[in-house]
Amino acid sequence: MTANARRLWSPLFAFTAIAMAVLGIGIPPALSAIKAHFAKEPIDLRRTLHEFDPDRVPTFVTTDAWAPPSVDPRSLGTEEFYTEVFRPREDRDGSYALLLTFYNDPEDSIPHTPEVCYRQIGSVVDRMTRTKVKMADLGEVDVRVLDISQGPHHLLIVYSIVHNGQAFYEREQVRLAMGIPGDKFTYFTKVEVATEVRRNQTREEALEKACRLLSESFEILREDYLPLDADLR
């Protein structure tokens, strides 16, 4: 071996080069095979969300004080959604917009959550916190709370994303959870309640009611609509 060749193939370079060549050639097909092996399949709702029964929400009734927000399935990325405006039975003036969405395509990237969507229409997210809410048999979980300024209006939004029977308050948490192999099937659903904090009520009052609607509607969703945990394996 000449001196140049010896320099070219110094032991450390030779080791690095061989390792990188093997990785460069072998890793992409290996990863494709592993992904295909562990790929999750979509699972359907037990009942479509279009059949969601608003009369079953115990402490709220529907109201026509607001028209339900018009929803474009293309922007939601799913045909499975439900939207309605409720008011608490004890409060004639309150309006709480409920939006339920369901996704089951394993290739779906999770849509933007309100903190991004609302900014896209010029609103300002003033505060992003979380609070505990009882979510059916999942127990007390953290849900996201957003305080948003939309012109002179103070909007309050609470939402939770449930993936395969686990509740999350951040989109990235769901993305991480979805990647973990295990279950054969996959889905995620977002339960979102939006309201305006009115002048004659405190933020805490509005938040309590929004969380209550979130909790009660999720309970119905879990009971009759979402896939059963046992069917996911």
Place this chain on the structure above:
Amino acid sequence: MNHSMSAPDQVLAPADRRICAIQTGFLAICALLLVRDDLAGMVAEALVKPDSAHLLVAPVLIALLWWSRRRQLPAASSRGSLLGPLLLIAGTAIFILCTFPFAYLQPRRLALPILLGGAILTTIGWRGLRFWAPMLLLVALAIPIGARFFVALIVRPETLTLQVVQSLLDVVPGWSVMLEGLDIFYTTDGAAGTIALGQPNRGAQHVLAMASVMVFAHFFRVRPIGHLVAFLVLGLPILLIANIARVLTIGVWTILAGSEPLDTTPMIVGTVVGLVVAYFGTLLPSAILTVLFAPSPEDEE
């Protein structure tokens, strides 16, 4: 990666430099092989999406930058660093983990400049990395950012940009300009319309193209470390000004020509103006720095 030299940062002899160039090329090809599917995806995206098209220009900018700095090449090779293989391992690990089990497109794409940096550090060491750093930065800036991720990143700065543009247009006599949400509406004598519809989703992608032009303009010559720091400090305001110039041009053109909100002509003219402002906005402070603080040879990168 040459171990015949005693000092780690010592410049290599010509024969060793040739060997190092072959070694670097070999490792870079391995890195490109690893990310070949993503690379093909990015090129395909750039061919159909104007917002990502600057990726196609990046190789030309990198080649020009290399050519302009070629005289520094002899001094840009030193003994390879053991951190190089670690960087290669890190880049490979990011690529693998962001493919499976997790599906994170953006960090996976960023594995490319990390891998290339690792290849350079492994073979020609820190001097080599310093020489190639602007080119690696151009590689990173050429990577298209996914729409959802980009909107989350850009929406706030773009909102402020639109507010500034609205304020500037509103002072023109006879023009009444309002910002509602993220849409700018204008009324003039006998005309009304919308400006720069959907900017935070689409046009703002040009920020990366403008940043690439700025890196190119500043690093066209090898600069001392002080100039690099100045670039980092001044770069962001220049980028913001260039973006304001871009949207302002779209606004002025739309109002004067009575264009439709989604007409491509004002968008194209705005983009060109933004790129020109980014280029000259970088050249001017760079030239002032060069005149005021002429670098000594020891000072250079």
